[in-house]
Amino acid sequence: MCVGFYIKGYSWKMKMTEEWRAILGKAIWAASGDNAQPWSVNILSEDRVVVHLATEKQNVYNLVPIPDWISLGMFIENMSLATAGLGKRIDTEMIDDYQIQVDLVPENDLVINPISKFIESRSVNRLSYKRDQIAAQTKHKLAALFDEDMELHWFDTDKKRFQIARAIMRSTDLRLRMEETYQIHKNMLDWENAQSHDGLPIESIGLSAFSAKSLKWLLANERRNNRVMKLPGATIFTQIELDLIPAMLCGAHFIASFKPDMRPHPQAVDYVRAGRAMQRFWLTLTQEHLCMQPWYIVFMFSLYVERGMFFTTQHDRAQKLYKHFTQQITAPENISVNHMFFTGRVGVPNKNPKGRSLRKPLDSFIIDDGL
Template identity: 30%
Template sequence: MTNQASSRAVESVLDIARWAPSGDNAQPWSFRVRGGRDVEVLVRRTNPNIYEYRQGEPTLLSAGALLENMEIAAPAFGLKANWRFAGSADGIDHIDVHFSDADTISAPDLFGEILRRSVDRRPFKMRALTSEQKNRLAGALDQDIEIQWYESLPDRREIAALSGLATKVRLTIPETFAVHRGIVDWKNRHSEQGIPSRALGIDPLTLQLTRWSMGSWGRTQFMNALGAPTFASLQMDLLPGLFCGSYFAIRLKRHFDGPDAALVETLRAGQAIQRFWLMATQLGLVMQPCVAILAFWVYAAAGREFTASPKAQKIAHKLALGADAMFGRNEDIVFLGRTGWPRSTSQGRSTRLPLAQLMAR
């Protein structure tokens, strides 16, 4: 492949890879192309977002999903992608990706699912996954990663209750107010940088009340005093939790061979989670990560004061006790989520920034 052709192919790979998931659709990365076949990925992990627990582990998992997209997309354009972690400096993680010629041009099995994969926060059909489907999903993971399923109605109800506790925390503390106000896109059905309001999984009236309350912290406090978090939790936690195929926990057998090795381990876990998600999409399933449960569980279990609200700290402690009883220790859990069969097509979804805006300058 000529240099000009390889440059176009690399650009095409990056254009597909940018559809990786990231918390709040933040897309915390940029690309610097060097020559025709080398790309430096710069990952920003200094976001003060309260959901970035364990020194930004969610961002590293998202970066792993980005790298997996590159590896899956590359053969469709006649290339192979190999990456290595190149160190961190000034709050930026640097990852070098080298593209070489593939023997043939062929689209891998999961290639077509990259753009289709998305988050669905609504209730699903109350239909269980088959053993074959769960085996295919588990097969997408690495050998040092295992999955546990929580399918029974009592388990789903209990985890939905934990999610409700997380919602009571996240909707009532000032530390999340600015985050939530900054990520919701009230105008667009498809949002390049944020979450469309239609994709939040709540009804139109609640959306309007939420939009009004986000106008100021004082309004939010007023709505909270009226019990808004409990009503929101019914739509965002209880009903979705009951109406799904299963919750699941993905565990990584961590080796802790030093900070760089642990970081690479987390990136590879992100790759595996992305394959899992793409396989779910191929099977016709939809998914929703349960980031808030894990975030507040990690903080409370470590005794960290993550908020100025004593009441929210107590709720997080209660959440941690319940999560310990349900899942066991949190240290090796890298992903919690729920999956199932969609009832209908989503009315809105997050898209991505154009590739040109993701290029480092």
């Protein structure tokens, strides 16, 4: 008679092949909001894993889990790019809105995509860029990376840059004044390390030394922070440094969205597809020596207002942000907030930030169901 046994924390290591270690080691370099890294992986066999999204990491920035689905898609795309170098491809199946089964399948004729070598170097640059226009051929190359039910909208005139700058400034004024975001901001910023494995290094976000010290002083005490944030003009210097200057000094802004006639009601699986496209987009930008910074909060807060969701006591400021964004930016371009999935700015970097978000060790993402 054969007696089986299970040692907790060891079972998955028996299934962690060198292939999975190589593939997942690339996958975890996907982008995620505030470097939350909301994924975990259950290794079922040498050719099958299940990737999970951590729903417990939900906060006011992802009450609708579009950012998480996009991040999951980026994770899956990194897996796909990594497998090509091993003579394999991946087949995927959504189990539910928060789990994807991934199977390794032999494929001898795959060509390694050259953007795969930028997986680990791709990063957010929150500093100012050169104002060089994005070349038409580059825009065409980037547009070709998306599925046929998706489209890119570009904003590269000074008028449009300023309209978007105003929207981002409004979102910063709102989020810094919201009591709902205090703990998020306090927890996500890393004040000690220029290279942070589980947060945002303060040196990476683009604040001056004075503003960074002021922010640290505010976040040290919630009552103090809330009192100061009730004052007129309390956020103006942060708006100028983090929003106005970078938004004006870039090559272009963009909005990526689904075509309403082809995808009237996007589902989780569609946002995962969009995330895969966005990863190809971002890696291609890196290949072209361009950089990117998302400005997601404008989009998410506007989506909440559009859908009638209560997310803050700062109701008037939220309404003003929504009206500015929709009336000045999206409506003139016939863009539906309900069909957007990514927003950001791109350009040629002036310099790279001193700090950078890294990733937690691969083994910390592996879960075991004990089977």
